[in-house]
Amino acid sequence: MAQPTEIRILSSKDDLFQAAADEFANLALSTVRDHGRFTVALSGGSTPKGMHELLSSGAFPKIPWDKISFFFGDERYVPPDHPESNYRMANETLLSKVGAKHVFRMPTEERDPEVAARAYEVTLVEQFHLSPGEFPRFDLIILGLGPDGHTASLFPASRALDEEKHMVVANWVEKFQSYRITLTYPVINYAANVTFLVSGSDKTPALHRIFEENANLPARRIQPAQGRLLWLLDREAAGTVSFPANLG
Numbered sequence: 001m002a003q004p005t006e007i008r009i010l011s012s013k014d015d016l017f018q019a020a021a022d023e024f025a026n027l028a029l030s031t032v033r034d035h036g037r038f039t040v041a042l043s044g045g046s047t048p049k050g051m052h053e054l055l056s057s058g059a060f061p062k063i064p065w066d067k068i069s070f071f072f073g074d075e076r077y078v079p080p081d082h083p084e085s086n087y088r089m090a091n092e093t094l095l096s097k098v099g100a101k102h103v104f105r106m107p108t109e110e111r112d113p114e115v116a117a118r119a120y121e122v123t124l125v126e127q128f129h130l131s132p133g134e135f136p137r138f139d140l141i142i143l144g145l146g147p148d149g150h151t152a153s154l155f156p157a158s159r160a161l162d163e164e165k166h167m168v169v170a171n172w173v174e175k176f177q178s179y180r181i182t183l184t185y186p187v188i189n190y191a192a193n194v195t196f197l198v199s200g201s202d203k204t205p206a207l208h209r210i211f212e213e214n215a216n217l218p219a220r221r222i223q224p225a226q227g228r229l230l231w232l233l234d235r236e237a238a239g240t241v242s243f244p245a246n247l248g
Ligand code: 6PG
Pocket: 043, 044, 045, 046, 047, 048, 073, 074, 075, 076, 086, 143, 144, 145, 146, 147, 150, 151, 152, 153
């Protein structure tokens, strides 16, 4: 049973980061207490940096970093030390600072993106002890929103939008003329918690299309079947968008 979508509008970017860090910490503490481990897929892009920097600032001393398994929702097809790498961003702003012990990055050093996608699926099978045909249920997947309504590397009109079998795919993104590796809808929509972090007025049009026009944008199709969907927006991004009251 899907839980109602929650939308929280924070008055500033800093308040958004604080809310996101608090959300992460609360989930990590309760999940490790109850299950001994916390599995999270980090988002790429720039918005998560503020949350990462808060989490690694020492303000959350109780987070059991050694009990957290870090994965990625998507990755640009570049080496892990490339300026565009989502892994590099996360490592610099969070993982190296907290001494993360269990980090599973997408292997973009593979020559063929499809090989990399298959290899990451093997990692998920191993780390989540999956039976054939079973999908991993992440405790938390963090997502961003692109101005075109993409999320992770699920871009409009890209093939990955139709993927129902694979957990991870190589997705050709026409506008970048490059491949991305991305988790697919079956995985993201199976998560226990999905949190969007959205900041800035450049995202307002996409939010308008999603929440007022119900446009079939990739981010709109994130609907965890048995999980909690939380949108954390700053006031700038929310703009004058009117969000439906009952978002069940
Ligand atoms: C990526 C992300 C992507 C990102 C959005 C928003 O690899 O870039 O996964 O989905 O979250 O493009 O990016 P910003 O946070 O930089 O606006």
